Amino acid sequence: MSRPGTPPQESNGSEVVLILGATSMIARETAATFAGAGYDLTLAGRDAEEVERVAADIAIRHGVSATSERFDALDTDDHRRFAEAVTGATGDALAGVVVAFGVLGDSERAATDFDEAQEIIAANYVGAVSVLTHLVPYFERKKSGFIVGISSVSGDRGRGSIYTYGSAKGGFSLYLQGLRNRLHKSGVHVLTVKPGFIDTRMTYGAVKPGMAADPAAVARAIIRGVRKKKSVIYVPRIWRLIMFAIRNIPEPIFKRLGL
Amino acid sequence: MTGSIERQLSGWGRYPSGTTEVCRPERLSDLRECMSEATSLVARGLGRSYGDAAFNSAGFTVLTERLNRFVAFDAESGILDCEAGVTVDEILSVLVPRGFFLPVVPGTKYVTMGGALACDVHGKNHHKDGSLSRHVTDFRLLTPSGDLVFCSREENSDLFWATVGGLGLTGIVTDLRIKLIPLESSYVSVDYDRAENIDKALELFHESDEKYKYSVAWLDGIASGRSLGRSVLMRGNPAAAGPGTDLSRHSSRSFSVPDVFPGFLLNRVSVRAFNTVYYRKHPRKAREVLTHYESFFFPLDRLSNWNRLYGKKGFLQYQFAVPYEGGREALIKVLELFAKSRYGMFLAVLKRFGPGEAASALSFPMPGYTLAADLPCRDAGMFDFLRQIDRVVSAAGGRIYLGKDARLAADAVREMYEGLDAWLELKARVDPDRRLTSDLARRLELVP
Ligand SMILES: Cc1cc2nc3c(=O)[nH]c(=O)nc-3n(C[C@H](O)[C@H](O)[C@H](O)COP(=O)(O)OP(=O)(O)OC[C@H]3O[C@@H](n4cnc5c(N)ncnc54)[C@H](O)[C@@H]3O)c2cc1C
Ligand SMILES: NC(=O)c1ccc[n+]([C@@H]2O[C@H](COP(=O)([O-])OP(=O)(O)OC[C@H]3O[C@@H](n4cnc5c(N)ncnc54)[C@H](OP(=O)(O)O)[C@@H]3O)[C@@H](O)[C@H]2O)c1
Numbered sequence: 001m002s003r004p005g006t007p008p009q010e011s012n013g014s015e016v017v018l019i020l021g022a023t024s025m026i027a028r029e030t031a032a033t034f035a036g037a038g039y040d041l042t043l044a045g046r047d048a049e050e051v052e053r054v055a056a057d058i059a060i061r062h063g064v065s066a067t068s069e070r071f072d073a074l075d076t077d078d079h080r081r082f083a084e085a086v087t088g089a090t091g092d093a094l095a096g097v098v099v100a101f102g103v104l105g106d107s108e109r110a111a112t113d114f115d116e117a118q119e120i121i122a123a124n125y126v127g128a129v130s131v132l133t134h135l136v137p138y139f140e141r142k143k144s145g146f147i148v149g150i151s152s153v154s155g156d157r158g159r160g161s162i163y164t165y166g167s168a169k170g171g172f173s174l175y176l177q178g179l180r181n182r183l184h185k186s187g188v189h190v191l192t193v194k195p196g197f198i199d200t201r202m203t204y205g206a207v208k209p210g211m212a213a214d215p216a217a218v219a220r221a222i223i224r225g226v227r228k229k230k231s232v233i234y235v236p237r238i239w240r241l242i243m244f245a246i247r248n249i250p251e252p253i254f255k256r257l258g259l
Numbered sequence: 260m261t262g263s264i265e266r267q268l269s270g271w272g273r274y275p276s277g278t279t280e281v282c283r284p285e286r287l288s289d290l291r292e293c294m295s296e297a298t299s300l301v302a303r304g305l306g307r308s309y310g311d312a313a314f315n316s317a318g319f320t321v322l323t324e325r326l327n328r329f330v331a332f333d334a335e336s337g338i339l340d341c342e343a344g345v346t347v348d349e350i351l352s353v354l355v356p357r358g359f360f361l362p363v364v365p366g367t368k369y370v371t372m373g374g375a376l377a378c379d380v381h382g383k384n385h386h387k388d389g390s391l392s393r394h395v396t397d398f399r400l401l402t403p404s405g406d407l408v409f410c411s412r413e414e415n416s417d418l419f420w421a422t423v424g425g426l427g428l429t430g431i432v433t434d435l436r437i438k439l440i441p442l443e444s445s446y447v448s449v450d451y452d453r454a455e456n457i458d459k460a461l462e463l464f465h466e467s468d469e470k471y472k473y474s475v476a477w478l479d480g481i482a483s484g485r486s487l488g489r490s491v492l493m494r495g496n497p498a499a500a501g502p503g504t505d506l507s508r509h510s511s512r513s514f515s516v517p518d519v520f521p522g523f524l525l526n527r528v529s530v531r532a533f534n535t536v537y538y539r540k541h542p543r544k545a546r547e548v549l550t551h552y553e554s555f556f557f558p559l560d561r562l563s564n565w566n567r568l569y570g571k572k573g574f575l576q577y578q579f580a581v582p583y584e585g586g587r588e589a590l591i592k593v594l595e596l597f598a599k600s601r602y603g604m605f606l607a608v609l610k611r612f613g614p615g616e617a618a619s620a621l622s623f624p625m626p627g628y629t630l631a632a633d634l635p636c637r638d639a640g641m642f643d644f645l646r647q648i649d650r651v652v653s654a655a656g657g658r659i660y661l662g663k664d665a666r667l668a669a670d671a672v673r674e675m676y677e678g679l680d681a682w683l684e685l686k687a688r689v690d691p692d693r694r695l696t697s698d699l700a701r702r703l704e705l706v707p
Contacts, residue, residue, distance in 0.1 A: 204283055
């Protein structure tokens with residue numbers, strides 16, 4: 001975990017950042033980094049007990065207030081209530097939101113099993129669109145704030161090995177891109193985050209150790225991106241180049257590569 | 260299970276090593292999965308035990324590094340509730356500025372609380388405050404049956420005491436509560452005394468140790484004759500708040516040592532020269548030197564991976580304790596054997612222990628003296644030589660610190676830890692299938 005007192009954009013007073021899918025290591029590090037900058041936090045996730053543990057940890061380590069809230073990306077019927085509860089509780093203090101939840105799923109299975117494919121799409125794309133739809137009006141009214149979406153490099157090009165997840169993340173990236181353009185005039189900043197391999201529960205055992213970056217690097221990149229009002233960031237940065245190359249391989253060749 | 264990675268692991272001494280399936284739970288439910296699905300397993304914190312206690316080449320090794328949440332802290336009572344993967348480094352970073360310190364810290368801050376409990380670590384204040392377990396009020400233990408058992412001195416006390424110093428062989432500690440001590444400043448007021456030989460050092464210990472909360476001596480493990488066991492005693496008390504003090508935490512900077520050092524670099528000649536310089540560098544006597552806790556307690560932490568200095572063959576740490584009665588003679592015997600041998604004792608540390616935890620079968624400290632020294636791995640002869648030292652220790656009623664051991668024989672451990680039979684009975688009860696096992700456990704025949 002990052003140390004207390006890391007100084008990105010210092011929050012003035014008790015501004016709050018909402019983190020959706022707070023139990024992942026990337027989210028924990030992101031919460032810690034915002035807390036280190038003086039923000040209070042509202043942490044949301046479907047595993048209430050775990051979310052509370054993460055919240056208590058952040059509060060003790062950083063001396064900020066961290067509350068927890070139940071949130072299930074799949075339960076879109078509940079998202080209006082959720083958005084109202086959060087904005088109601090934080091009032092004007094909600095400074096930004098980080099959409100961190102996501103599921104990798106079983107790509108092989110998803111190729112033949114629609115239930116699996118549907119959950120991947122529902123969690124990574126539908127759930128994100130749903131909850132943001134309910135949160136965006138708050139930021140539009142306020143004419144400030146930031147929306148961070150953790151998408152993936154997998155959304156940059158459809159690959160045979162992981163296209164269901166890739167298409168959901170790709171859809172999410174496009175959604176964030178459009179939202180950025182729409183909210184520009186309202187002064188609301190939208191940041192798309194495209195991680196490559198990060199050393200988390202999602203990749204552990206599947207990616208060679210040493211190939212995956214520290215989750216804290218994503219957190220640092222996010223707060224830097226928020227401060228500098230970036231549009232799209234890749235973490236680690238090398239992935240911008242890698243994906244540039246991958247996107248530019250002509251399809252007739254790409255389909256033979258078996259990626 | 261949420262994936263595993265085959266890796267080669269060793270302890271801090273880089274000897275021995277083994278290949279094991281490593282999993283890394285991030286929450287209790289992941290940990291439960293590891294516990295129920297792994298054929299055999301052992302927990303691993305930061306791998307700062309020196310030998311083979313924290314890996315299991317017969318199956319799985321479970322990293323606790325991501326089970327590292329602070330659960331609750333009560334500034335009124337000083338009681339901290341944290342998960343087992345929380346480190347001393349993290350606790351001090353967070354709580355020193357708020358005026359709290361850990362009641363016991365080992366010589367490095369890069370240990371987890373779970374690992375520290377499983378070795379029942381001692382610090383420079385053992386003669387006053389005992390080992391870590393004395394300050395742990397309770398913990399929760401995930402046992403092989405899948406039960407999460409609350410253990411304290413009152414509830415499940417047999418499991419409490421078997422787990423203290425129990426090297427991860429009774430279950431995996433998920434979280435624990437420990438009582439912190441108030442801290443006025445981040446500094447220790449240190450007195451230095453040079454002692455020209457072992458007798459003088461022991462005399463100083465007995466004369467004035469009780470005046471100091473923290474007490475330890477650096478010992479020249481190579482000097483012989485009249486200088487046998489010459490030492491520099493470093494003893495101090497927490498400095499009160501005042502000029503020149505503050506509640507600053509330790510720095511997070513460190514230098515990494517590259518893995519390029521040949522093992523022969525540290526040999527008797529180079530270390531003899533170093534020891535002489537080190538001994539002379541200290542004044543005969545210095546008083547009330549204000550020293551930040553970081554340099555007082557964790558002098559080696561500034562060099563991360565300093566274990567690489569010993570080369571790829573690795574090194575052993577030999578640490579033993581002997582009771583007061585006959586202890587002096589045993590110490591002298593050991594020092595003489597080393598002085599006559601080809602094996603240099605590097606970075607030797609001498610300390611006085613207070614009362615141990617009689618209820619714990621495997622907790623190492625016992626009232627008496629303890630000596631710890633690094634030994635670069637050389638040849639098979641060294642292992643024979645150390646068995647000779649074991650016999651001296653054992654004959655004096657002493658014992659070896661298992662958290663640092665990589666080579667003790669199974670019969671020797673039975674002589675040294677009298678409570679072992681009862682511990683083995685309890686082990687059989689909580690872990691009938693002997694699934695909790697490590698390379699150390701098999702070497703010492705604590706499991707078949
Ligand atoms: C430079 C240095 C100085 C040291 N100084 C001292 C000292 O002054 N005093 C002292 O007593 N020791 C000292 N040690 C030894 C060290 O404090 C102990 O070995 C400690 O246990 C290491 O903690 P760890 O988290 O690295 O545990 P590991 O080495 O990873 O594991 C140690 C043991 O704990 C068990 N374990 C780990 N986590 C759990 C858990 N959650 N539940 C159950 N079992 C678990 C493991 O299975 C293993 O048996 C020193 C070590 C070094 C490298
Ligand atoms: N690791 C990588 O290499 C990588 C690369 C690119 C992008 N990403 C993205 O980074 C984000 C974080 O992932 P991670 O790598 O840290 O893996 P992770 O630990 O598996 O995190 C996934 C997170 O999403 C949450 N989640 C899943 N389904 C949910 C639902 N229906 N409702 C609410 N929360 C839900 C999980 O909550 P539970 O704790 O309740 O399961 C968990 O907090 C994800 O969006 C992922 O797609 C990761």
